[in-house]
Amino acid sequence: MLAISEEDLNRKRLECDPLADNAMEEVARVRGEKAIKGHYVLRAVQDLGRLSEDSHCARFIEFYEQEPPWEVDWQMWELGRRVFVRNSVFAGLVLMYGSLVSSFTAAYGNKVLSATGRISPNGDVRRRLFETLFFVRAVVLGSSSEIKEACMRVRLLHAAVRRHLLHRDGGWEIENFGCPINQEDLAGTLSTFSSVVVDGLEILGVSLSKTEKDAYQTLWKYVGFYLGMTSDLLCDNYEEEWKLCNMIRVRQCKPDPDSVVLTEALLQEFASKNPFYLSYNFSSSLSRHFIGDDLADELGLSRFNMLSQVIMNLLYWILRTSCFTQRRVSFLEHGLYKFGKYALNTIVHLSLGGREPSFIMKVYS
Numbered sequence: 454m455l456a457i458s459e460e461d462l463n464r465k466r467l468e469c470d471p472l473a474d475n476a477m478e479e480v481a482r483v484r485g486e487k488a489i490k491g492h493y494v495l496r497a498v499q500d501l502g503r504l505s506e507d508s509h510c511a512r513f514i515e516f517y518e519q520e521p522p523w524e525v526d527w528q529m530w531e532l533g534r535r536v537f538v539r540n541s542v543f544a545g546l547v548l549m550y551g552s553l554v555s556s557f558t559a560a561y562g563n564k565v566l567s568a569t570g571r572i573s574p575n576g577d578v579r580r581r582l583f584e585t586l587f588f589v590r591a592v593v594l595g596s597s598s599e600i601k602e603a604c605m606r607v608r609l610l611h612a613a614v615r616r617h618l619l620h621r622d623g624g625w626e627i628e629n630f631g632c633p634i635n636q637e638d639l640a641g642t643l644s645t646f647s648s649v650v651v652d653g654l655e656i657l658g659v660s661l662s663k664t665e666k667d668a669y670q671t672l673w674k675y676v677g678f679y680l681g682m683t684s685d686l687l688c689d690n691y692e693e694e695w696k697l698c699n700m701i702r703v704r705q706c707k708p709d710p711d712s713v714v715l716t717e718a719l720l721q722e723f724a725s726k727n728p729f730y731l732s733y734n735f736s737s738s739l740s741r742h743f744i745g746d747d748l749a750d751e752l753g754l755s756r757f758n759m760l761s762q763v764i765m766n767l768l769y770w771i772l773r774t775s776c777f778t779q780r781r782v783s784f785l786e787h788g789l790y791k792f793g794k795y796a797l798n799t800i801v802h803l804s805l806g807g808r809e810p811s812f813i814m815k816v817y818s
């Protein structure tokens with residue numbers, strides 16, 4: 454049962470991730486500042502961990518040798534992965550035009566993304582987003598050790614960004630925005646990969662059972678644990694997480710000029726291009742469809758024209774019918790799973806040119 458209050462969340466804005474932050478500090482001290490911006494941060498942490506069992510780096514590595522403190526139901530976990538994979542094309546749409554845009558409206562959390570500038574007119578928006586898709590692919594198709602390694606890399610990247618922003622000239626306005634990549638923001642962002650995707654799929658017409666929703670949430674709870682979230686923010690089921698997500702939304706989702714710049718950079722970069730080839734106006738209206746009129750008005754997003762509205766209604770009924778049929782005809786579910794897996798692997802491979810992401814810190818400001 455989720456027992457978190459507004460005061461708790463206020464405190465969570467000042468809480469970061471000491472395990473990763475201390476390991477990063479150690480790398481910077483022993484190997485120099487340059488090392489934390491390089492390709493081999495994880496290698497450096499592993500090397501320093503081997504040198505001394507008593508070091509922060511050793512403790513960071515040890516963390517990944519354990520399983521989570523709750524009993525992971527691997528069958529549910531697998532069911533959650535299938536939910537995403539067989540709907541991967543639509544889940545991709547939700548992640549890009551729903552989850553991301555709604556995270557941009559978080560007026561405290563978005564300051565970190567604005568500060569690094571990868572999602573901006575001068576940034577490398579496309580690569581940044583496909584690297585995140587690579588991570589999602591690891592979560593829904595990789596083995597548990599691949600997931601752990603992806604989490605290690607992203608967690609260290611988060612620690613490097615945090616360190617950079619706290620030490621940069623002019624520092625960071627902790628009193629206004631909280632610490633960079635703090636625990637409340639981690640919980641809010643985790644939900645954009647988890648319950649917000651479920652919500653977006655339902656908006657499109659994909660109907661999921663309570664068990665499927667819980668199964669998908671279980672998967673991301675596991676990811677949250679390995680990304681360094683504290684146990685009090687890791688929810689036990691979909692309903693709890695949706696509640697926490699909405700609590701954070703009410704506190705944070707107040708679009709500001711940074712939200713508009715981030716959203717515009719995303720919509721412009723992908724307008725009429727792969728992977729979805731949606732026009733600027735259609736994708737802008739799609740974002741409105743996902744995040745709702747109140748937030749969309751503040752971001753200045755478009756509305757569907759009559760034809761697009763008809764297409765969306767049609768899609769809704771096609772997806773509803775398909776979900777109904779999949780429950781009764783198992784080979785249809787298998788076929789959609791195979792197609793989803795192929796689509797996800799192909800998009801990730803082509804978009805990154807077959808190269809794995811480096812997960813290194815880049816700053817474009």
Ligand code: HEM
Pocket residue numbers: 562563565566569570571572580581582584585588607610611614633634635638639640642643646677680810811812813814815
């Ligand atoms: C628990 C939820 C989160 C997940 C699953 C997640 C996932 C990721 C992934 C996969 C990357 C690598 C992307 C790349 O290398 O291009 C990344 C990088 C990054 N993340 Fe997160 N993240 C989470 C929370 C957050 C939060 C709360 C913030 C800030 C408020 C944040 C800010 C960043 C930044 C600044 C980067 C570096 C790339 C950039 O400058 O845009 N992340 N994250």
